[in-house]
Amino acid sequence: MQRRYSLKKNAQFKYVHRRGTSGGSHELVLLYVRANTLKVGFSVGKKIGCAVERNRVKRRLRAAVAPLLPRMKQGLYVFIARQPAAQADFDRLCRSMQSLLRRQNLLQKAEPQEREEGAHQ
Secondary structure: OOHHHEOOOHHHHHHHHHHOEEEEOOOEEEEEEOOOOEEEEEEEOHHHOOHHHHHHHHHHHHHHHHHHHHHEOOEEEEEEEOOHHHHOOHHHHHHHHHHHHHHOOOEOOOOOOOOOOOOOO
């Protein structure tokens, strides 16, 4: 995930917590606020485990959101990891993240592929 998409400031996290709409799954909670830019933040609490485990979960979440960024609507997103996220494999986290975004209607439709010139009609 590129740095420009990162939600960094504590005030931004607090704003999303206060004003955001939420949705949850077994592994994650998603908070969302409409905005003019696309920023994504991750929150992994100490209940998840030691620093190594928390950082592993954050790396997996960043990797899971990267391919979805072009399809996500503008806004501020905070993904909060629950305890089962530490034991979940990468595919499970990806599916959970996609289902949360779909449930809250935050993924844009994939643009149809352009037909190549010379393709059969």
